[in-house]
Amino acid sequence: MQRDTVQRRAIRKVFKDLGRPLSPAEILQTARAQVPNLGIATVYRSVKGLTEEGWLVPIDVPGEAQRYELSGKDHHHHFSCRQCGRIFDFDGCPKDLAKLVPQGFLMEDHEVFLYGRCADCRKDR
Amino acid sequence: MQRDTVQRRAIRKVFKDLGRPLSPAEILQTARAQVPNLGIATVYRSVKGLTEEGWLVPIDVPGEAQRYELSGKDHHHHFSCRQCGRIFDFDGCPKDLAKLVPQGFLMEDHEVFLYGRCADCRKDR
DNA sequence: CGCTTAATGATAACGTATTTTCGATATGGC
DNA sequence: GCCATATCGAAAATACGTTATCATTAAGCG
Numbered sequence: 001m002q003r004d005t006v007q008r009r010a011i012r013k014v015f016k017d018l019g020r021p022l023s024p025a026e027i028l029q030t031a032r033a034q035v036p037n038l039g040i041a042t043v044y045r046s047v048k049g050l051t052e053e054g055w056l057v058p059i060d061v062p063g064e065a066q067r068y069e070l071s072g073k074d075h076h077h078h079f080s081c082r083q084c085g086r087i088f089d090f091d092g093c094p095k096d097l098a099k100l101v102p103q104g105f106l107m108e109d110h111e112v113f114l115y116g117r118c119a120d121c122r123k124d125r
Numbered sequence: 126m127q128r129d130t131v132q133r134r135a136i137r138k139v140f141k142d143l144g145r146p147l148s149p150a151e152i153l154q155t156a157r158a159q160v161p162n163l164g165i166a167t168v169y170r171s172v173k174g175l176t177e178e179g180w181l182v183p184i185d186v187p188g189e190a191q192r193y194e195l196s197g198k199d200h201h202h203h204f205s206c207r208q209c210g211r212i213f214d215f216d217g218c219p220k221d222l223a224k225l226v227p228q229g230f231l232m233e234d235h236e237v238f239l240y241g242r243c244a245d246c247r248k249d250r
Numbered sequence: 251c252g253c254t255t256a257a258t259g260a261t262a263a264c265g266t267a268t269t270t271t272c273g274a275t276a277t278g279g280c
Numbered sequence: 281g282c283c284a285t286a287t288c289g290a291a292a293a294t295a296c297g298t299t300a301t302c303a304t305t306a307a308g309c310g
Contacts (some may be wrong), residue, residue: 003256003307024297039259044298062185062236065297079230090227094219097239102215104244105204111187111238114222119229128277128286149267164289169268190267 002049010034011046012055021059021067021078021087061087062113077112083121090114127174135159136171137180146184146192146203146212186212187238202237208246215239 010031015022018030028043047068050056056068061080067087079088093112101107135156140147143155153168172193175181181193186205192212204213218237226232 005257005307007258037259039261041260041299042258045257048299060187062187063191066188077225079227079232082233088227088230090225092225094221094225094237096219096221097237100202100215100217100219100237101239101241102204102213102244104247105213105239106242106247107204107239108207108241110240111236112219112222112225113236113238114226114230114232115235116226116233117231119227122229122231130277130287132288162289165267166269166290167288170287173269 007031007035007038007042008046008049010038011043012050015056015068015070019070020089021061021069023065023067025065026067059087077114079114079116079118081118081121082115083117086118088118132156132160132163132167133171133174135163136168137175140181140193140195144195145214146186146194148190148192150190151192184212202239204239204241204243206243206246207240208242211243213243 011027013034014027014030022030024040024043024047027047028038028040031043032038047056051058051068054071057071059067059069059078061067061078064080069089073089074091075093076089076091077093079090080086081088093110097110098107136152138159139152139155147155149165149168149172152172153163153165156168157163172181176183176193179196182196184192184194184203186192186203189205194214198214199216200218201214201216202218204215205211206213218235222235223232
């Protein structure tokens, strides 16, 4: 049975409030505002459960720890801020990917990552 | 002092022969054709040295172990074969990335990964 | 409210990639 | 060829993200 606990409610709220891909460490840090002594094990357990039930989807970012985001979004890719380390969504994707595929290869999927400064970090200095 | 050993020569040869990004495990496996009892520690030490001297560059592939490839290539991105697990280079990149950047964000860099079947694996079955 | 048991938190254990240790070996200058 | 020492290989140690353990807590049904 799945119980509706304060910990899981807090974790779901974090995803709905922040609306960007989060790592377990980010989830822990943010959700502790609601549940001060939340444990990392509970974060992993909840994320696993929420992923299995299709509420979250895993996101692989090159060279970084696994992140998760809300499922059901339109096709999109990710922007990584080099200053604050946060990952943001952006809509759309390049239209001319097919012509890049090497001769004889079959493209089934694609990923695009942009790197730079987010709007917040650009202001700072 | 940097010595020119049979192990380092074999590792350099592997990169020149295969011409694609390699993980330490792939390097070890391939270079053992030349140096049968090559150790993984030597692979890591050599890769570190070759990276520091700019002969190799590290490549982060989402969800996979660190890989390295020869430096000095023209701008390119990577294709990952889901069947054999090998990574291949492909030239060129999408032209319309700039319009995807969120309002207020600064794009400094980009990465594109294509996934599918390489020419070899497509033939197999 | 009382009870069953799923869920929690702290911590140990784990898996995997990478680095260090150390005695043995081989490179390269003389 | 000889020697100093950088490099090697094997294995232990480390780093770090994730999972398992277990005693305790609390969700939620009757």
